[in-house]
Amino acid sequence: MLQRESISIFDMLKIGIGPSSSHTLGPWRAAERWISELRKDGLFDAVVTIRANVYGSLSLTGKGHATDYAIILGLLGTDPEIIPIEDINTMVQEVKNTHILIFGGEKKLNFNPDEDIVFHKKFLPFHANGLKFQAVLESGKKISKTYYSIGGGFVVVEERKNAKKKDIAFSTFPYPIENGKELLEACSKASKNISEIVLANERSLRSDQEIDYQIKRVWNTMLECMYTGCHTEGKLPGGLNVKRRAFEMHSKLMGDLPYANPEEWLQSIRQTEVKFRQILQWVSCFALSVNEVNASLGRVVTAPTNGSAGVIPAVLMYYMVIENHAGNFEHIKQFLLVAGEIGSIFKKGATISAAMGGCQAEIGVSSAMAAGALTELLGGTPEQVLMAAEIAMEHHLGLTCDPIGGLVQIPCIERNSMGAIKAINATELALGSDPSEAKVPLDKVVQTMWETAKDMSSKYKETSEGGLAVGVFLSDC
Template sequence: MFLSVFDIFKIGVGPSSSHTMGPMLAASRFLAALREARTATPARLRVTLHGSLAFTGRGHATNRAVVLGLLGFRPETLDPDRADSLVAGVRDSGRIAVPGLGAVAFDPEADLVFDYGDPLPGHANGLVIEALDAAGAPVLSETYYSVGGGFVVTAAELAEQQAGEPEGLAAEKEGLGYPYPFGSAAEMLTMGEAAGLTIAEMKRANEAVAHGDGLDAALDRVLDAMDGCIDRGLSQTGILPGGLKVRRRAKTIHDALLAERGLNRVQPHAVNDWMSVYAMAVNEENAAGGRVVTSPTNGAAGVVPAVLRYYRDHCIGASRAGQRDILLVAAAIGGLIKHNASISGAEVGCQGEVGSASAMAAAGLCAALGGTNAQVENAAEIALEHHLGMTCDPAGGLVQVPCIERNALGAIKAVSSASLALRGDGQHFMPLDNCVRVMLETGRDMSLKYKETSTGGIAVNLPEC
């Protein structure tokens, strides 16, 4: 499966790509399958959440997302401001108006089941959606896995992927004509050297197969969505939803930074505060259920936009072309990590989310600042290596603590990693491919309570108040 820049960077809604966007898309896919099956209109719908979707589903608004998906909405088109009223209508009526099928019984309290037993065998984020007849027998049933970053597969599709070949080879066999079908960082470097092209140029050539002359306009839409999210986050105040009473801080910090501009007493490390506030603005918007871009997930959505804004507003020689290159290179690295390991916090912990995002941002910034392919690969490896072992233990199942600040530190690490790589010649001890493998192995060995179940770590060590 070829992973496009627009697979990695998807415009959607918060608070979670795997727990909100994924289940919404799964429900939408089920509706399409139900219409295609051309069975009689079912009497009732039932959805069962398993694994991490059950344990942290309420905090991640999975239950709301499922209802919205059954109503026919998709993350990229949903108006976040309408979501609560739409779900309230279903809760009050006990019925859901299924597009193309009519009204079907669905009580979110009874028909949306949180199963806290063992996760389904394919992935930690599993859900089963069923259409039932009047006697309660299944008319149609499908198992879906939300595998991180808003990617959703059926059980059959997941099995096919696990038995398949590297994405580059698969794309080549599909006859899609991607000129640089690399499936590993080593292949990426070899192809770049043989062709005399940068990673950004190879990724652009691959994307041009599908997008042609419209590629830059499509990249600009993603960049504009990221910028819009930062700007909204920097303008908002108040308490984030969910019950933890976490205050929005981005606007206050940003206002202070603006007031300090031009003063002689500003510390040099204040630039870290700029990077932090950009990332925090995004993740506060995400926590509030606003519109964000998966980068590569919602939980890590602040890192790449923060580094892009840092590049645009603080780096000498920044350009729109450089921003596009950051997206292209970041997507190339993110695609490699997703294909060869995971970007799912429920599968490998936060090393797969913020760790991956930091590696992507580091590689992209290094490329935009003139780094060689070897330096770009080195930058990604440095950032990922120094997130290894990071757990996913959100307090209250909400994407707030430690997620918001963690994105800020991921952005700072990304810039530091790019800078270190640019100070070298690209030669380094640990190849990126090896580091990705270590991340996957570490995730497999990690206790389940540290993989987005909110049953360990920070999630169970909250202050008494």
Template structure:
């Protein structure tokens, strides 16, 4: 199976790739499908059904909000995390959803967003999106958020062919041993071999630009995690600790990192903590 680095690393929003990123992608795909089918302007009602795990922990993980923002036409790698809360507040106040970012539809949070205990057959992270028009139902689809931001629809799940990418790589491998053998045979470094494989999908310029975009998103996540304090959302009253720890490490008088006991690992732990807290707060993440 061919997997790109841009499949392995996706820019999204926290706190969860399967409960936040995946549902937002699914909802955005659904809104796009409505536009492509010429149905968007006919919609008078939208219903969101969250099943299984998405229902049980969806509110805490922001699945409900992520899905609705996706229906507004936003994608997890492009949306500004700071705009999600005010847009949801505006939706609840106006009781109107801007479907696909352009078509206003009346939306009642209690009536039109259902958290159901039922489990669908293919995966516990399931959601069904339904739209109706003046004459009744226009379209529906069920999506499964299978982890890492990957999403499959009902047709894919039924077929059992979850990977539909048939790209042939110049240096295909399925184990580290095969990778090293290919490098030795073709006199390539691992980075050179992987770049050659990535070129099966996109140009080198696009690859390098995409990698820099991933790096910038990672840096943004760390910076925001170090710059915010207070209580994390979710109702558990967990206090952010990264900013305080950062100040403490900066006050150590710039010791020799190699010689000072555990100081190097303390900085590693700090950055991991900053990333985890920013993800939990619904900020930018790379999954």
């Protein structure tokens, strides 16, 4: 599964709409990409009808993951990073009610989502998440394009078997890295820590000002997401009637401390009680808050996916409010640089798609990312950083993806809490250990994760055909 890619941290940490990076953000981006390619080929103006065909895991849990919403919004030409959240349902319902879609935000087409978005149970050979767009042109000619949502909002097309493999921008990085071994070698030769190596690579793509701007956008989105989740009560949409828990947890933990915005909120949390039990509760509250927002079509940061979006912000908040009250933007930047790099190693060597690898590919990877990042912030060596990432993943190996009702709610939301706690514990284990005595290197656990993913039954790969998804009846929820 190895890919020689220069993956930016901003590829691993994308801003998007919930509930799923592979089933929501990916199809949304695929629709945008199709429109862009039609325009490039001079075909956009000639389109008279369109249809979307959804396959495999993307189909089996598509309705619960709002895949149909994502396709409609993508075909409308909206951007998930900036669309007002409050407009989403209104825009989708208008298309459903009128059967009219403003294609690419410009061209009025007849479009009935119930008939023109077709969910097929069969799987396409290339990837479990297949999506084919079809169009009929004014001339009567039929055209189509197939995309694959491979996790984390990444969208690809299938390469021809005899196509020449390319090193995608690999030569642009001063420190081209495919795996943990190469990352440690780069750190050793340059006498730099991991975040410094990653920052040097990012500088080959954009200026320091652009890097800082993008990192601030990512962090502000995370902070706003946690703030929103902690201040929103009620039940989540989708039919399971899952109660939002972050609101009550936050209210009990926060007490009467005053604040008026997310930044003041962060400062106020630093004044709260920090006994061991409260630490566990705060970390869980942060993680739950994010994924409750995600489950309600809110804006989150894929880290590396939407289903695992709560782990990294929860662990970063743990550092900011528990470990270091003087934590600032430079610490946030350092954390996200390391987290992004570890995530890219898993993407290159295995997968970050639950449809390909089960939940080990989402919560497991996010926990590894958070553990490694926290370890460097707490003074760990590059070797200890990778050790922490390995420990976190080792104890997520084989984790299935079996969402009840095809919704990113049960067990997905709680798993973010567990992934965050495991990440913190993995950090402490690594910081108290001698990496030279470690028996399992990070690259070996990445390889093992991929082998486990290939051995795992498709029932446990985001299809809702096994595990809790069939063991718990919807009527019981």
